[in-house]
Amino acid sequence: MADKTNLDLTCINTIRTLSMDAVQAANSGHPGTPMALAPVVYCLWQQFLRFDPEDPIWPNRDRFILSAGHASMLLYSMLHLTGVKAVSKDYETLGEPSVPLDAIKHFRQLDSRCPGHPEYRWTSGVETTTGPLGQGLANSVGMAIAGRWLAANFNRPGFEDLIDFNIYALCGDGCMMEGISAEAASLAGHLKLPNLCWIYDNNRITIEGNTALAFSDDIATRFIGHGWNVTRVGDANDLEMLARAFRTFQNTRDRPTLIIVDSHIAYGAPNKQDTSGAHGEPLGEEEIRLTKRIYGWAEDAKFYVPDGVYDHFRNGISKRSKELRDKWFARVKEYRAKYPEPAEQFYRMMHRQLPEGWDKGLPTFAADPKGLATRDSSGKVLNALAKNVPWLIGGSADLAPSCKTRLTFEGAGDFFAESPAGRNLHFGIREHAMSAVLNGMALIKVRAYGSTFLIFSDYARSAIRLSSLMELPVIYVFTHDSIGVGEDGPTHQPVEQVASLRAIPGLIVWRPADANEVVEAWKVIMKQHHAPAVLILTRQALPTIDRSKYGAASGVAQGAYVLADAPNGKPDVLLLATGSEVALCLEAYERLKADRIQARVVSMPSWELFDDQPPEYRNRVLPPDVTARVSVEQASIFGWAKYVGVTGHSIGMRSFGASAPLKDLQKKFGFTIEQVVAAAKEQLKK
Numbered sequence: 001m002a003d004k005t006n007l008d009l010t011c012i013n014t015i016r017t018l019s020m021d022a023v024q025a026a027n028s029g030h031p032g033t034p035m036a037l038a039p040v041v042y043c044l045w046q047q048f049l050r051f052d053p054e055d056p057i058w059p060n061r062d063r064f065i066l067s068a069g070h071a072s073m074l075l076y077s078m079l080h081l082t083g084v085k086a087v088s089k090d091y092e093t094l095g096e097p098s099v100p101l102d103a104i105k106h107f108r109q110l111d112s113r114c115p116g117h118p119e120y121r122w123t124s125g126v127e128t129t130t131g132p133l134g135q136g137l138a139n140s141v142g143m144a145i146a147g148r149w150l151a152a153n154f155n156r157p158g159f160e161d162l163i164d165f166n167i168y169a170l171c172g173d174g175c176m177m178e179g180i181s182a183e184a185a186s187l188a189g190h191l192k193l194p195n196l197c198w199i200y201d202n203n204r205i206t207i208e209g210n211t212a213l214a215f216s217d218d219i220a221t222r223f224i225g226h227g228w229n230v231t232r233v234g235d236a237n238d239l240e241m242l243a244r245a246f247r248t249f250q251n252t253r254d255r256p257t258l259i260i261v262d263s264h265i266a267y268g269a270p271n272k273q274d275t276s277g278a279h280g281e282p283l284g285e286e287e288i289r290l291t292k293r294i295y296g297w298a299e300d301a302k303f304y305v306p307d308g309v310y311d312h313f314r315n316g317i318s319k320r321s322k323e324l325r326d327k328w329f330a331r332v333k334e335y336r337a338k339y340p341e342p343a344e345q346f347y348r349m350m351h352r353q354l355p356e357g358w359d360k361g362l363p364t365f366a367a368d369p370k371g372l373a374t375r376d377s378s379g380k381v382l383n384a385l386a387k388n389v390p391w392l393i394g395g396s397a398d399l400a401p402s403c404k405t406r407l408t409f410e411g412a413g414d415f416f417a418e419s420p421a422g423r424n425l426h427f428g429i430r431e432h433a434m435s436a437v438l439n440g441m442a443l444i445k446v447r448a449y450g451s452t453f454l455i456f457s458d459y460a461r462s463a464i465r466l467s468s469l470m471e472l473p474v475i476y477v478f479t480h481d482s483i484g485v486g487e488d489g490p491t492h493q494p495v496e497q498v499a500s501l502r503a504i505p506g507l508i509v510w511r512p513a514d515a516n517e518v519v520e521a522w523k524v525i526m527k528q529h530h531a532p533a534v535l536i537l538t539r540q541a542l543p544t545i546d547r548s549k550y551g552a553a554s555g556v557a558q559g560a561y562v563l564a565d566a567p568n569g570k571p572d573v574l575l576l577a578t579g580s581e582v583a584l585c586l587e588a589y590e591r592l593k594a595d596r597i598q599a600r601v602v603s604m605p606s607w608e609l610f611d612d613q614p615p616e617y618r619n620r621v622l623p624p625d626v627t628a629r630v631s632v633e634q635a636s637i638f639g640w641a642k643y644v645g646v647t648g649h650s651i652g653m654r655s656f657g658a659s660a661p662l663k664d665l666q667k668k669f670g671f672t673i674e675q676v677v678a679a680a681k682e683q684l685k686k
């Protein structure tokens, strides 16, 4: 493709016009950037990307991420023109196309495979959900990390190329302005990820107008500072220079590469090119006609794919990649014969299965009034699990010693540029990028976890939300979960974080009450392959509950369970709690019992799992006729009304915390046995 042949241009203009027509038909969307970047993506896919449209989940494929997700029609046009096949949720390739022309005609309409922004698990060939700017870039770093880790762990002599895929991410000014791109680029540069290539669309346009309004970074200098290789293409239409830039990336084996491409948004549109007006609204029928005329296109044809275009892609990306893909599977056969054990591990990992014996050797904790912090019990469980599940890997945003997420057993190792087989990652103080990196790692199908203090989950929130939207089984370990942090004070004491995480659809939020609940929670989490989990853990010690006296910790699997009951099984008042407040409720329960009051304590480590139980179970645990109810949680009371009802009472936080020893805070904010007992008695007066 050294020469820009007519067929090249026809293909490029097909991408452009499909995008223009789809946005016009939807009467919403972003036409300008697909028009500008069509040659960039065309060159990359047709000549370089190792991606077989017939098998879009081939594990060693290169990944292409459209971090500028608003330009979704660019990706949909490619998925359509290259004939990418649909894949079921069970990883079976279906015969039908992922993006038929009809889906493009229904861009942005209900149930179309072409939603407004690309959505993973909805449209095959979409490698990650993008739209919130910068996320895709950080995802790409996670994918590149996982690629390096897989290569280091699974490649063998004679099979050095078993895993050697590259990650390409396309971004714009918005991605570059977002802080997450700096976090992600900094981490990628530090880790010297050679399998990572970002393409920056330097069109100098965002929604409000020219980037001169708000952005004057010298991007090249910034990335050189991050330790990247930086190269430039002065004209997005120059296929030769683009190809040269991609070759530069492929030949750069000691660091990531940034390709800065100067482009013209809405290239070819006589009145809209280089204007922000082409960013996020249809060009208009007349402008489309004029633009098509300039392209030498049939002015009135809509969704037109000229003869030869499909064939050209079939003979290009498809043929080239199918050969690579078939060769790879043949090699895997040889690999399996020679190295059956890692081959089996690889297969299970790629299908999100667990290895045999994944739960062997998990600790159990004896009753102990002094007990231990749930961060400590979790650290023990994580280490036991990680010994059994070789691809359970992760790290912390500089808080592993506090969050207890370090893998300490022999051979766990650290993931560094020079030791990419290690299992302890160091994300640095970059919570947002860490979380999006975890998403990227999970997309490559390692089981990824990351930790920080619960208070800083706010920094990570937009990536956590995407874990959930993508149904990725990322595990977030958030410790220092309440005013229990004590003297660190209100800046470090989470109040509204638990409620706000519970508000994210599909996210499983856990707040276990003791060490054995931690074990049971981890067991459930490990078996959930399509839901992210947040484990909310204490810094302070919690008693290990005497299970011979109270309910079994296995009740955790139902999300909530009866821990202590009225002697006759017919309680007059319910005490509901999570985490550190469960032990408090047990003490209140004993006091009430001494006063001959029939109370029940319900531990509710996961609201989401409980809400998923059949109504019979829920009504058994929370009998509808018992309306005297008290909830106790050292967090915002937001949401508890769902369980205590309009007449119930919630002991919780209604303000920020304060800096003081924990005992003083508990008194100040009402987390005492006396307060719980008093609230229960008050409820019984109703």
Ligand SMILES: Cc1ncc(C[n+]2csc(CCOP(=O)(O)OP(=O)(O)O)c2C)c(N)n1
Pocket (backbone or CB within 6 Å): 033, 068, 070, 071, 131, 132, 133, 134, 171, 172, 173, 174, 175, 178, 201, 203, 204, 205, 206, 207, 265, 279
């Ligand atoms: C985190 C985030 N903030 C804001 C937006 C809304 N938004 C979508 S596109 C865009 C402008 C992006 O400009 P640029 O990346 O240069 O894209 P171009 O217009 O050049 O395609 C904005 C602000 C978003 N999608 N994500």
Ligand SMILES: [Mg+2]
Pocket (backbone or CB within 6 Å): 172, 173, 174, 201, 202, 203, 204, 205, 206
């Ligand atoms: Mg721009």
